[in-house]
Amino acid sequence: MKIILKYTIIIVLLLTVCPFAIALDKIQLKHINQLFELRNNIIAQGETLPNDINKSTEINQRTLERIFELNTSALTTIEAYFRMLKVAIASNAYKNTDTLKILNEWLKFINNQCKYDIEYLTEAEKETKILSITNQINIAKNNMILLGQITQEGINENSF
Structure with a gap:
């Protein structure tokens, strides 16, 4: 019974994910692949942040918590x-x-949010001299810069 359930779950997952992947392959939108890659990078940073937050001082802790919030958003x-x-x-x-138009408006929203996040990270970078904190800020800032570029590319690709 467990084997049948496992195979059923696998088949259901394949049937729900494959059409989306096939459709994306036909559309060939570069920004979607870039968003998938960036998402993985943001997740990777998010896995290290809780440990860094626990080890940091109060002022740096808030900066790292804010980076975690930016990444979550x-x-x-x-x-x-x-x-x-x-x-x-x-x-x-x-x-x-x-x-x-709806897709582009959402991409514009993301792009606009990136601008505010980059401003915050630039200011936060000026306020700390601790290398580990600066590294986390730079990773987040680079991710937000890249996200802004990807969303702009998506807007361009969606504008036929």
């Missing part, structure tokens, strides 16, 4: 974009002008 907006894109592809509405 970025991941949430990326995942929301993926879900909107998945619905658009599944309903064959991806090439619809209204759908593209």
Whole structure:
């Protein structure tokens, strides 16, 4: 019974993920692949932050907590974009002008948020001289810069 359940779960996962992957392959949007890669980088940083937060002093702790919050927000907006894109592809509405407008507005929102995050990280970088904190700030800042670039590329790709 357990074997049947395992195979059923695998088949269901394949049936739900594969159409999305196949559709993305047909659309060939570069920014989507870049968002997947960036998401993995943000997750990797997020795995190290809790330990660094516990080890840091109070002022640096708040900076690291804020980086964790920025990363969480970025991941949430990326995942929301993926879900909107998945619905658009599944309903064959991806090439619809209204759908593209909605997707682009979401990308603009992410891009705008990145600008504020980069400003915060630039200021936070000036306030610390501790190398481990500066490294975390730089990783987050580079991720936000890249996210801003990717979203702009997505807007350009979605504008036919």
